Amino acid sequence: MPVTLFGREPQVRSLQSAAEQAVAGRGSATLVEGEAGIGKSALLDAVAACCDRLGMRTLRAAGEQLERDLPFAVAGACLDVLTTGGQANRARVAALLRGEGADRQPGAAGHDFVVTEAMLDLVDDWCAEGPVAVIVDDVQWADAQSIVVLHRLCRGIAQYPLLVVLAAAPEPRGDAMSALVRSMTAKGAHRMTLPPLDPQAVAELVEATVGAPTGPQLAHLVATAEGHPLYLTELVAGLERDGALRISQGRAETDHDTPPAESLQAMIMSRLGPLPAQIQALLQRAAALGGPVDLPLLAAVLETPVLELAEAFTAAAGAGLLVETEAGLQFRHDLIRQGLARQTPSSVRGVLHLRAAQALMDRGADVEQIAEHLAQVDHAEHGQWLMKVAPQLTVRAPDLAVTLLRAAAAEAVDEATATSLNIALIRALLWAGHTDDAERVLHDQLAAFQSPATRTQLLELRMDGYFRQGRLQQAAAAGEDAARLAPAHPGRLYGFAAVCRLLIGEFHTADRLAGDALRTGLATGDAIAQAYGHNTLAVLRFAQNRVLEALDLNTDAMSALDQGDATMIVDPLVVRAMCLFALDRPAELDLVLDAAMRRNRDTGGVYLTSAQLLRANVLFLRGLWDDGMAEIRAALDNPDPLRQAPALRGFAAMVAIHRGQARTLDQELAMLAADSPLEAPFTAPLRWAHALAEENENGPAAALDVLFPLWEQPPTFSPRCIGYRVCADLARLAHAAGDTGRLRVLAETTADLLTRQPIDSVEGTAAFCGGLLHEDPSRLLAAAAWFAQAGWPMHEGYAREHAAVLLAAAGRLQPARDELAGAVALYTGLEAMRDIDRARARARQAGIRQGVRGPRGRPKHGWAALSDTEYKVALAVAEGRSNPDIAAQMFLSPRTVQSHVSSILAKLGLRSRVEIAVSASAVENRAAATG
The missing domain is CATH 1.25.40 (Serine Threonine Protein Phosphatase 5, Tetratricopeptide repeat)
Known part of the structure; x- marks a missing residue:
């Protein structure tokens, strides 16, 4: 075990156990916290070595302070996709990071979503191949987009053979990092705080370092380190450099009674002492540039031969200032780099960064690397280069683009150049979502005299900016x-x-x-x-x-x-899907919805949630409520620029109410009637759910008052051609409340709709409304047949239930029993306990005493509890297929598949995808044994 891990045996064992569990199929996440130098990086090294021994695919990266404004810098480095595409799925992520296809996306939020989804798919595919470890150091410096990727990886992590270990200093923590910590903690991640080493571990560390147990004076001196590993190692190294250590009578001893330097920073910097001034100056210049030491770049900046630099830095490595890592030559600790960088005057740092930018331009480096250096210069430079690369830089690093374009436009030497730079600045501001700033710049530009072509450009940008707001x-x-x-x-x-x-x-x-x-x-x-x-x-x-x-x-x-x-x-695809939905053409609709979801997911389109909302609507009507809930859970994770979450929650609430589950409806639902205008977009399902809840609380008349305006004054995006799906609930509420006037309106308007939309579900709706108005069981049975043809089981159940009551009132008890039994069977298939209870109560009131219990419902646990879709997903998981692969086969999104897997694990009482495979094999073996 490395000496720096003395006293960390419990932490190593804990993480090793987590790695072993990940290999067995049950993943977990751990956040390692502690101050600088406490041993976080050494612990991560030990974890990585353990993961390598276990045969895991080990992915490592570290946050860099200078890269906090570079989207996906940490995640891209961790997945090894920043510089080379490699295999096909890696190549797609690399292309997205270069900005390919960004012209089809509405802005940075859409692009970030596409990249995040592609990265998650990549890790998902790797997890299907074998266990994966994601290890990130200094995550407090990670960019916001990478933090989102890490957050999404930790969600549902127990399903996967995935270990996530993140290390962070207590401060500083931005909003994104703080949100990640809260999210990880809420989802059961382990928070591991590294304490100072105990006295025994300190003694063992020092003995291993100097080769002998400590004598009394040395023990007294190292106690001043208070168990801080880096301080300890630097203190002992400083004593050795000063010749202040001796071995006497088998013990290491010193005559010093105070540390060689006053602080840890000073101790670290004391390593520079034995080095020549020339090497110290070179190290200061390298530290000022930041990040790993790029010898060819530094040679170009300093106009010094690479071999000369290599010799100098070899000496620096020997002094313990630099180390060789997989990422290249780096300062052994960021405290070293920071201390050296501070010794370089700011004016000199600016020159160094400017030269570095030019050298990177000459070698054709990525635009964001060049921009990082230009952003450190206190005046605008390379305006022509900036105008040329502005579109690419805006996608790759929008905040950097804004900073550089703003400075360049302010210092432009002529009006034409300033205008061009300001137009690029407006685009960058809009891309990054800074619409208020963009509007201010636009206003100033439009106020100046502009050519018609330029004015058109500006007006188009203004149009775009207003639309985004x-x-x-x-x-x-x-x-x-x-x-x-x-x-x-x-x-x-x-x-x-x-x-x-x-x-x-x-x-x-x-x-x-x-x-x-x-x-x-x-x-x-x-x-x-x-x-x-x-x-x-x-x-x-x-x-x-x-x-x-x-x-x-x-x-x-x-x-x-x-x-x-x-x-x-x-989106024309979403519009087409709406038409097919209204025309009851399910086979075509499924294909179009799948195409719409894939295109919007791949391009960051704003209509992904629209397509999933429509699919949830369809699944609700078809009675595939478990599948609909999976779709809703996945959609609620999406960006929601059109604010469609109320509709998604409305459908989820309706399922909960029908199933008689505890009323856990959002405050949004409870306050809807008072605070949400009828014409507000995407609130129709929420109002529908509110009406069902109101029926439970205050009866059918109150519920009718909530719901009827949806039909009387249809919202813009819920016209009667699709809004008629609420009419069965409206009609039964009006009938129960004795509101013949509204029931007649429903019968007349649905009959009118039928003349323009002669499809099965409208036929059923018109027949149901007319049947209740005239209390005609034959019409209600015709409605049940039409609804059965359309595949709307809840509506069919309504028709059979009401027909049974009317048949019983006419003395036709056996047909009444048959229809009521059919209704209860339909409700049972939906697990609609609320409707089963209502049907049984009405049966008793109508004098129907037999045949109403219907078949037993689907079990709550075990393989028999799975829906058809869940069963298919479970078998695909058992075959070792990844979520993206399953999604492609089943016309679902990968996140919907993930939601299904969560439901499968809950119903089967299992903890991981591996356990699903084991359970599936056991089921198959039992089936084979029983013939």
Whole structure:
């Protein structure tokens, strides 16, 4: 065991045990905390060696203070994808980090999401191949994006053969790091604080270092280190350099009664003493540049031969100042680098960084490496280079891009250059999400005289900025202003403005602008403008319940997009999915939703949650509630720029209410009726859930008052062509409350909808509403048949339940028993205990005494408890397949698969994917043994 690990045996054993458990299939995370020099890095070295012995894929990295503004610096280094792509999945991450495909993404948040998902998929694939260890030192210096990756790795970690060990100093900690610590702790990660070494460990460490037990005076002196390992080793090394150690009568002793230096920093820096001044000066210059020591770069900066530097740094390594690592030559401890860097005047540091930037430009280095050095210079340099690389730098390191572009624009020598730099600055600010700053710069630029072409650029940027802030009225106006200046693509600008008008409910103006976009696009041959026009008109026709027209227009939009390559602010695939949903075409719908989710996930599109919300809606209606809950859990982890979380929570709440589970509804649900306007987007499912909860609390009339406005005044994005799915609940509530007026409205309006939308589920809805209005069991049985044909089991159960009550009232008890038994069977398949209880209560009131118990429900635990989707996922896991691989086969997202795996583990009472494989094998063996 290395001497620096004396006294750390409990910590080593704990981490070794965690590594062994990861190899067995159950992962865990540990956060090692302690002050600088307490031994965190040495402990990580021991963990890495243990993981190597166990055959784990060991991934290591360390945070660098100078790279905190470089997105994914730590995560990229840990996964070894920053400099070379390697295998295919690594190559994709490397390409994303270079900014490839970023032009299709809406901003830094979207790009970060895509990179994060790709990195998680990469680790997921590795975990399917074998156990993986992720070990990161100095995580307090990690960039925010890497911290998100680490946070996501630790979520659900117990499923995987994955060990995550992070080491951090107590301070400083930014918001992202503090959030990571809270999240890890909440999810059961082990927090390991390294204490000072106890006296026995101190004695053993010193004895191993000097080769003899300590004498009384040396023991007294080392006690001043208070068990701090780095202080101890530096103190002993300093005594040795001073010739103040001697071996007497088998013991190491000294005549000193005070440490050779006053502080740890001074002790470390005392290692410089024996080195020539020239070598000390070289070390100071290397430290000032930061990071690992790059000998060729330093040679270029100092105009010194590499061999001469190598000789000097070999001597520095011999003095214990530098060490050779996998990442190259580095200072043995950051305290050394910091102390040396402070000895270099700031003016000299600026010159060094400027020379380093030039040398990196000459060697064609990555733009972010060059920018890191330019950012350390106190005046703007290389403005032409900066303008050339601004798009790439904006994607790779947006905060650096903003800093450099702002400085360069302020010092530009002519107005044209300043304008070009400011336009690049605005783009960088918008990409990074600094919309208020972008607007201020835009305002100043528009106030100055500009050519029509430049003014168009600025107006387009303003349009983009307003849209990102949700200021759609201003975004539309800016788009229309830009289009009137006769730019290269006016049709696209009209199309953009049309969508903005659409989203704020100005349908007439949106219709006109969409027509302008389409006409202009056809006249100029601009396929994107045509797609905007067709697709926006499709949404408008959909909102007008003209679904077939909407689908035809969407088809034209999709055809136009085949001719171009650009993103739109309304996704044609999601619009198509909405049309197919309204038309009850499930096979096509599943394929389109899968394509929409994959494209948005791969491009950082804002409609990923929209597609998952629609899928959750479909699964809810089909009665696949466990699958729907997995989709909802995955979607709630996504970025949510359109604020669709209320709808997701609404569907989850409806499942909970139907299943009679403890009412754990969000405060958002409880306050909805009072605080949420009816027209607010994406609140319809939440209002629906609120109505069901209100029925439980205050009866059907109160619930009807909550829910009926959704049909009476449909929200913009829930028109009657899809909003009719609430009508079965509305009709049964109106019937129970004796509200014949509203029930008649429902019967008439659903019958009218049927003339324009003659599909199974609308047929069933119209028949159900009419059947309850006229209390006609034959209509209700017809409704049940239509709902069965549509595959809507809850609605079918409603129809059978109400038909049974009416049949019993007519004295037809046996048919009543049969229909009620059918309803209970449907509810049982859904585990809808609330509905089973209601059906049984109504049966007793109607005098039906037999045949209403129905079949037993699905077990809560064991393989029989799994849904069909969960069963398929479990078998795929047992085959050793990764989540991305399973997702590709089953038309799911990898995060949805992960959610299914969590549910599978809970139902089977297991702890890891390995245990799923063992359990599946046992089930197969039992099945084979029983024939």
